[in-house]
Amino acid sequence: MNTKSKILIVDDSSTNIIVVKTVLEHLDNIEIISATNGNDALEAAQLHQFAVAILDVQMPEMDGFELAERLRNAERTKNLPIIFLSAIYSSEEYVFKGYQSGAVDYMTKPFEPHSLESKIHVFVELDRQKKQLEAANQQLQKEIEKRIKSEEKRAQLELQLRLSERMKALGTLSAGIAHDFNNILFSIQGFSQLLLLEHTLEPDAKEYIEKILHATKRAVSVIKQLITFALSGENSFAPIQISPVIENALNTFKVGIPANIQLQQDLDLGRPCPLVQGSAGQIQQAVVNICLNAKEAMEKDGGTLKVKLDLVMFDKKTLPSPHLVPGSYLQLKIQDTGGGISPEIQDFIFDPFFTTKGLGGTNIGPSKEGTGLGLYVTYNIMQAHQGIVKVESEEGLGAAFILYFPILENQITEME
Numbered sequence: 001m002n003t004k005s006k007i008l009i010v011d012d013s014s015t016n017i018i019v020v021k022t023v024l025e026h027l028d029n030i031e032i033i034s035a036t037n038g039n040d041a042l043e044a045a046q047l048h049q050f051a052v053a054i055l056d057v058q059m060p061e062m063d064g065f066e067l068a069e070r071l072r073n074a075e076r077t078k079n080l081p082i083i084f085l086s087a088i089y090s091s092e093e094y095v096f097k098g099y100q101s102g103a104v105d106y107m108t109k110p111f112e113p114h115s116l117e118s119k120i121h122v123f124v125e126l127d128r129q130k131k132q133l134e135a136a137n138q139q140l141q142k143e144i145e146k147r148i149k150s151e152e153k154r155a156q157l158e159l160q161l162r163l164s165e166r167m168k169a170l171g172t173l174s175a176g177i178a179h180d181f182n183n184i185l186f187s188i189q190g191f192s193q194l195l196l197l198e199h200t201l202e203p204d205a206k207e208y209i210e211k212i213l214h215a216t217k218r219a220v221s222v223i224k225q226l227i228t229f230a231l232s233g234e235n236s237f238a239p240i241q242i243s244p245v246i247e248n249a250l251n252t253f254k255v256g257i258p259a260n261i262q263l264q265q266d267l268d269l270g271r272p273c274p275l276v277q278g279s280a281g282q283i284q285q286a287v288v289n290i291c292l293n294a295k296e297a298m299e300k301d302g303g304t305l306k307v308k309l310d311l312v313m314f315d316k317k318t319l320p321s322p323h324l325v326p327g328s329y330l331q332l333k334i335q336d337t338g339g340g341i342s343p344e345i346q347d348f349i350f351d352p353f354f355t356t357k358g359l360g361g362t363n364i365g366p367s368k369e370g371t372g373l374g375l376y377v378t379y380n381i382m383q384a385h386q387g388i389v390k391v392e393s394e395e396g397l398g399a400a401f402i403l404y405f406p407i408l409e410n411q412i413t414e415m416e
Helices: 014-024 038-047 064-073 092-100 113-147 152-196 203-232 242-254 280-298 374-384 411-415
Strands: 005-010 030-035 050-055 082-086 105-108 238-241 261-266 275-278 303-314 327-336 388-393 399-406
Touching: 005 014, 005 038, 005 113, 014 030, 014 113, 030 038, 038 050, 038 064, 050 064, 050 113, 064 082, 064 092, 082 092, 082 113, 092 105, 105 113, 113 152, 152 203, 238 242, 242 261, 242 280, 242 303, 242 327, 275 280, 275 399, 280 303, 280 327, 280 374, 280 399, 374 388
Parallel strands: 005 030, 005 050, 050 082, 082 105, 261 303
Antiparallel strands: 238 275, 303 327, 327 399, 388 399
């Protein structure tokens, strides 16, 4: 398997391409492919799988904004991270336009080389992580298909073991990325704050420094999500009752909700809550992530957030997903009355860095403020618990996220 991560650089100036290549040449095991116009870039994107694309804004025939939109609209490149690098269009209007067209970052020339190298390093590592997961998934699928006919229960245990190992490896990688990037952000934030203490600063200079600090805070939120994901693989799993865990998560969430949002919760099953094999920290994180999305969907017009826990049982015909096995589950339904999620977006809401904040609905889209990692983290947490998370939504009629946790065997019989 080719483990090199490919980087696309698009700029109509060959000199600029050489400069960017020189900055990135210190990264390990990468391949840089360049193009001097949008059409060549689109052709390259069909031939190669890129970890990240660095686009100039001002180019003849097709500018960077149009190129970014066409990449976003293509199935192969719809999730490709895009960073704009512009020498001319640096005003807030153009920066916002860059984010609207699907970029994850917008940098201006001249740029600080170490800053660009650090940002690209993050996406290169994520690309390598993705390749490792794809290879692990392919191998795992072969083993499951071979064993499931004769040893279904044993195959399920092997799946759990391999998933645990995969989560641990991914957590280690994410923790390393978060640690390195946090050090960089600490320096940027510290020196920016020191500059603001200078009394001789011009107003424009002060405004630019404040924008740097604002961008740093956004980057810190991404790192917090990466750290949460990294630590989720290290949390020990044990038999737990999840109703008090959910209640603790909701108590944390209540602190930040506005007065125009009403929270309704029903976690009482009328009997002792069955045990699940899980991590309280991970489950709490999953609940908070979904509630925060719901809050943002209703923040403008207000609404109601309903959280309900039920005990459900499925046979082979009624299973809500082929990823589950027949048996008893705890069903946690988190439902909001926000703008809902359009059908074309629902297939992508659990992808990393996919977000539609600012467009309405459950706020999942391209945004200056969102990280796009909350639902991705939640999806992986549910996989680690041998469960699933589903979404049910109609545009304009709110959204419901449904989490299924398999309960430990023999509990239903014992309670009855």
